[in-house]
Amino acid sequence: MQGFNGTLFQPATLQLTGIPGMQRDQAWVALIFCILYLISITGNLSILALVVREAALHQPMYYFLSMLSLNDLGVSLSTLPTVLATFCFNYHHVGFDACLVQMIFIHTFSFMESGILLAMSFDRFVAICDPLHYATVLTNGRILAMGLSIFAKSFTTLFPFPFLVKRLPFCKGNVLHHSYCLHPDLMKVACRDIHVNNIYGLFVVIFTYGIDSTFILLSYALILRAVLAIASQEQRLKALNTCMSHICAVLAFYVPIIAVSMIHRFWKSAPPVVHVMMSNVYLFVPPMLNPIIYSVKTKEIQRGILKVFQKPQLGGRLQTLRVCLWRKDFRNAGG
Numbered sequence: 106m107q108g109f110n111g112t113l114f115q116p117a118t119l120q121l122t123g124i125p126g127m128q129r130d131q132a133w134v135a136l137i138f139c140i141l142y143l144i145s146i147t148g149n150l151s152i153l154a155l156v157v158r159e160a161a162l163h164q165p166m167y168y169f170l171s172m173l174s175l176n177d178l179g180v181s182l183s184t185l186p187t188v189l190a191t192f193c194f195n196y197h198h199v200g201f202d203a204c205l206v207q208m209i210f211i212h213t214f215s216f217m218e219s220g221i222l223l224a225m226s227f228d229r230f231v232a233i234c235d236p237l238h239y240a241t242v243l244t245n246g247r248i249l250a251m252g253l254s255i256f257a258k259s260f261t262t263l264f265p266f267p268f269l270v271k272r273l274p275f276c277k278g279n280v281l282h283h284s285y286c287l288h289p290d291l292m293k294v295a296c297r298d299i300h301v302n303n304i305y306g307l308f309v310v311i312f313t314y315g316i317d318s319t320f321i322l323l324s325y326a327l328i329l330r331a332v333l334a335i336a337s338q339e340q341r342l343k344a345l346n347t348c349m350s351h352i353c354a355v356l357a358f359y360v361p362i363i364a365v366s367m368i369h370r371f372w373k374s375a376p377p378v379v380h381v382m383m384s385n386v387y388l389f390v391p392p393m394l395n396p397i398i399y400s401v402k403t404k405e406i407q408r409g410i411l412k413v414f415q416k417p418q419l420g421g422r423l424q425t426l427r428v429c430l431w432r433k434d435f436r437n438a439g440g
Contacts, residue, residue, distance in 0.1 A: 114274035114296070118198045121191050121284050124385075125377045135192035141389050142189075145181045148396025149174040155409040162405060165243035166232070169225045170399060172252050173354070176221055177392035179214040183207060184285045184388060191284040204286040205267040211285060211388070212266065213259045216309070218391065219317040220255035222355050226324040229348050234331045262309050269302050270295075282377065283384060314362065321355060350402040357394045361387040 124134060152174040156162045187207065190196040199207070231242050266288055276296040283290055288306060292299050328348065335341045365383045368375055400406050 114276045116279035119204050120280045121197045145392040149178045152396050159409045168248050173221050176217050181392050183210040188284045208286040212263050216259040216313045223317040224251050225351050226321045230324040233328050233344050273297050350399050353398045358391045
């Protein structure tokens with residue numbers, strides 16, 4: 106049985122696929138993915154560098170933004186090896202164990218993003234509803250503890266997945282429907298009873314996305330109530346404007362998830378390209394959009410970016426001024 110190892114129906118390698126119906130345009134697809142990766146990695150690294158470099162950004166809101174950027178880098182780097190191998194080098198195989206490792210990384214970072222967005226909503230809740238205690242509630246120690254707890258929650262809930270997958274035989278073949286490894290995709294080629302995997306997968310989704318999204322909605326309901334209690338319309342708009350970046354990030358993350366779920370639930374006869382494209386949107390769009398959203402909607406980030414570009418110009422002008430003064434002093438001394 107070619108491509109299978111000594112265990113019963115467990116493949117030594119799995120075959121990844123590109124986007125159905127776009128094999129002829131694979132060069133263009135590869136270019137698009139490379140652009141998405143470039144924007145995502147460059148944008149998130151820039152956000153991290155700005156927060157570290159600028160003292161004005163050493164605040165809880167931007168520490169959470171750093172977590173989000175670091176997590177988005179993790180999402181992008183988790184999918185990058187197999188996506189580039191599939192579309193750029195036409196290499197469609199991945200080892201079974203390597204596939205499980207990629208699967209756990211992709212799902213862990215995806216679930217962590219939900220937890221980070223929840224933490225950011227709590228940050229906005231405290232900033233608007235209890236601004237006098239903002240600095241005392243969100244201390245550096247508590248922010249670090251929140252970040253570690255988000256990671257621990259995501260990793261521990263997803264840790265059983267590789268073991269649940271390894272116990273299954275794969276007699277339906279070894280061809281996956283994406284250019285990366287996902288748990289639902291692996292379940293499609295398994296041939297033993299997968300009810301345990303499906304039930305546990307549903308539990309994890311509800312325990313993460315369900316609970317996190319519920320508390321995000323609750324926090325914004327409380328924020329809206331507090332904002333409506335403000336007498337000045339200008340102050341109300343100013344308070345709501347501080348939440349716009351986070352609201353856009355939440356929508357960029359949850360709308361593709363809801364769309365994927367609705368398609369799987371109500372449009373099972375959809376062409377394979379629809380399922381693949383929606384999964385790609387779910388994984389590739391939020392890491393690319395988040396740096397753009399915060400760069401466009403957050404004035405402090407804009408100021409930090411402007412300072413980076415203005416410093417070389419300012420340095421050049423100062424150097425020119427020093428040269429001019431030196432020449433003037435030299436002429437005066439010579440005179």
